[in-house]
Amino acid sequence: MAKELKELTKRSENYSEWYNQLVVKADLAEQSDVRGCMVIKPYGYAIWEKMQQTLDGMFKETGVQNAYFPLLIPKSFLSREAEHVEGFAKECAVVTHYRLKTNAEGDGVVVDPNARLEEELIIRPTSETIIWNTYRNWIRSYRDLPILCNQWCNVMRWEMRTRLFLRTSEFLWQEGHTAHATKEEAEDRAKLMLKIYAEFAEKYMAVPVVQGVKSETERFAGALDTYTIEAMMQDGKALQSGTSHFLGQNFGKAFDVQFLNKDNKPEYAWATSWGVSTRLMGALIMTHSDDNGLVLPPALAPLQVVIVPIWKTGEQLEALNAKAGEIASNLKSMGISVKYDNADNKRPGFKFADYELKGIPVRLVIGSRDLENGTVEVMRRDTLEKETVSLDGIEAYVKNLLDQIQENIYKKAVAFRDSHIYECESYDEFKEKVKDGGFFLCPWDGTVETEAKIKDDTQATIRCVPFGVEQKPGIDMVSGKEAKYRVLIAKAY
C-alpha cells in the first residue's frame, strides 16, 4: 500500500505530472506559499551547489572574477536602453514604499502612505543596467579593460505561469557582465562563454546540447546577438539551458561608458552578458530521470555511493559496520562521496527505493552472507543492474563504475536526442510530426512573418540557427522563398 502512494506517475502517461512529482518526492524543491516562488530543499540545493562550484571554476580559468551588485535598481535605469525596458517592463516587481505602520482600523500593518519613494525601485530581473551604471565609474582608459565580472544572485521576473525550476518568479542564477575595448574581443567572449556552458552541460551534466544563435525575435532584449544552448527533454521539447549575449555598444551608450583608446580617441565600451539559472536543474532532471526517480550524473551527485548493510543480530551489524566503514573511508580518500546508512528505523527495501528516487549513482548492499563470501552487491542507478562482486578491489571497481555511468547516461541522452532530430522541408509533414516533439532542421527564409506563422500554427519556435550544421541551400517550407538559414525548430519550455 505504501508503495503505491510513493510511486511516481509514469513518464509516458503524463510528463508534466511526472516531473512535478519527481521534484517534490525526490526532495529537491517545493512550491512556496509565496506566489510563483519556490523553496529549494537541502538536497536540491546540494546539487545546485555542485553545479555552482564547477561552473565557477570554469569561469575563473578564463579570468572571470566574482562581484556583487544591488538587488534594487532605480526605475529610470531600466528605461535607458529602449529594447531592454520593453523586454522586461511587463514582468518587474516594483518597490514603492519604505515603511509600514500599524493599522489604525484593525489588526496587522498597512503601508504607510507617507513613506512613498520619490523614485520607485525595481527588483532586478537582470542586472545589465545597474552594472553598466557602475562600470561608468570604473572605466577611463583602454587599460582598464577588459572587465570580467560575474555575480551569483537571485533575480525576480513576475511570470504569469510558473513551474518548479523551469520558470519561477524568483530564481537563482549567475550573470556575467563583461566590458571590452573592441568589438572582436566582446564577440569572442560571448562565444567563449557559450562554449563553456556547452562543455559544462555535456561533460558534467551529461546533457547534450545544440549550440547556435537566436533569431532576431528570440534575442535577449538589448542584444545584437544571442547565443544559446538548447537541450532536448525526454518528451521531445527543447529547453533553453543557457544564453550568452553580444550586446554591442548598446549599454555603453545608454550609460555613457566611454574610454580613451590607444589613439586617445573616446569610444564606447563593448559589452557581453551571459547566464545560466536553476533552470539547469530542470534540464538535469528531465534529461536522465526515469519512472523510479532521479538519475544523477556522478559528476554532480552530492552523494555518489550509498552503502546499505543487512543484518539480523547486533554482532552481525558490528562486523558489517567494521567492513563497510573501511570501504567508505577508502572511497572517501579517493575523492568519492559515500554514505553508510545503517539506520535501524528504516528497512532495507525502503532505503533501496528511497536512494533510487534520489538518484544516487551507485548502491552497495552488504549482508552477513556477503561477509562470509567476501562479496558485495553493486547496483548502478542508470540501468538498475545488480552484480555481486568481490570485496577485493571494490574501491577501484566503484570508481570505474562511476565513470562508466557518467559516460553511459550521456551516450543514452545523445542517442535519444539524435533519434528525434528530423530534417524536414515540407510544411505539412512538419506540422504533423512536430506534435510529437523533437528537433526539426528546416530551411528558413529569415523573415519574421514566417517565424510567426510557424508559431501560430504549431506552437513551435525557431530555437536557433545551429552551429556546425551544413547550411545547404533550400526553399523555405512556409513562404516558398529561398532559404537563408537552416534552423532548429521545436516546441520549447
Place this chain on the structure above:
RNA sequence: CGGGAAGUAGCGCAGUUGGUUAGCGCACCUCGUUAGGGACGAGGAGGUCGGGCGUUCGAGUCGCCUCUUCCCGACCA
C-alpha cells in the same frame, strides 16, 4: 488578463435531500514482532471544514461577497 476546476489533519481524498461528537488512506508518535526490494499488529496524537456576511431551531453542506491555488491559453530563461 480570458476560459475551466478546486479549497475539509502534514499529504491525498470522502462527507447523501442541511441533522448529534466531521471520517478514510498515507505520513507521524509509543510498544512489540521483523529486516536481501517501499514490513506487520496493537495503541495514540493531530481539524476554528480558506475568510467574511447572510438564510435557518440547526451550515462542511444553501445564498452572496472575497481570498488563494491548480489546469488550458496569451507572455517568458
